[in-house]
Amino acid sequence: MKIVSYRRHGADGFGVVVEGSAETGLAVDATTMDPAIRSVLDLLRADAVPQLARWVEGRDADVDLAAVALRPPIIGSRKVLCAGVNYAPHRDEADLRQAENPTIFTRFADTHVAHGAPLILPSVAKNLDFEGELLAVIGRNVWRETPEQANDAVVAWSCYNDGSVRDWQFHTNQWTAGKNFLGTGGFGPWLVTADEVGPVDKLELTTRLNDEIVQQASVSDLIFSVPELVSYVSQFTPLGPGDLLLTGTPGGVGAFREPPLWLSAGDVVTVDITGVGQLRNDVAAEGGDQGR
Incomplete structure (x- = not known):
C-alpha cells in the first residue's frame, strides 16, 4: 500500500x-x-x-x-535519526575505518521537502551534496530491544535525499549544521508499507544527477542492518510511531570525487529504490519556493 x-x-x-x-x-x-x-x-x-x-x-x-x-509523506515526526557511513564504499571514499558501532546524527523535521519540490542551495554556503538513502518509518514503540526483537519495528519505507551542506558539515567534527539547512532533505514520493516491500536486502538504490548514475548499491550492502540500527538507537532514546530512521548512503557522493561534484541551481536529483519508488527534486537557489 x-x-x-x-x-x-x-x-x-x-x-x-x-x-x-x-x-x-x-x-x-x-x-x-x-x-x-x-x-x-x-x-x-x-x-x-x-x-x-x-x-x-x-x-x-x-x-x-x-x-x-x-507534501513530505509524514509531517511533524518527533525524531529523525540518521546513520552515517553505513556502506563500505562510502566509508572507504571518506577514508574512515570500520566503526564498532553505528554513527548516528539527527535531522530536524522542518528540513524535509516533498517529491517534486526544490532542494534549496543556501546563500551562505557553496557545497551542497547529494546522498540517496532508504528511509525507515517506525511503526510501534521501541525501547532497548535486541535486533531480533526490533525486526518488525518498521511499518513502511520511503526514499530520501540527505542533502548535505559539506562546507558547514566540516566546520567541526559534529555534523548537525551541515545536515539541517532548511529545504535540503528530499522525502517521498510516498510511504510503501513494509508488507508490500518485503525483505529490504533485495532492494537496489540508484541516485542520478541530471540522468547520470552517481550512486548505485544493494541495500544488502549496509554495514549495520536496519534491525541493528533500530536496536542501537533504542538503547539511548525511545522510538515511537512516525519516527524516522535514515539508513545511510552508498559511495559516490560528490564530496569525495576528484574534482568534487557539487549541486548547482537547475540540477535534478533522483533517488530510485526498487519496490519503493522514485524521488525527484530539482535544485534552486535560496529565495524561491521551498515546497514546505
Missing part, C-alpha cells in the same frame, strides 16, 4: 495511491476514514494502517495527484 500526503484546496490530506505515478496517479482520499485521523502521523500513532488497508478496498479514486501539491 502506497500512502501519500498532499495539500489540495488549501487543506492538508492523505490518501492511498491506487494507480499511476506520483505525478499523474490517482488516490483514494483517506481523511474521511476516521474523523480522529487527519494525517499519516495520526494514522501511525493510532496503529491504523491495517484498518486503512481494509477501508480502501473497493473504493473509487477521488484524488488526482496531478492536481494536488505533494
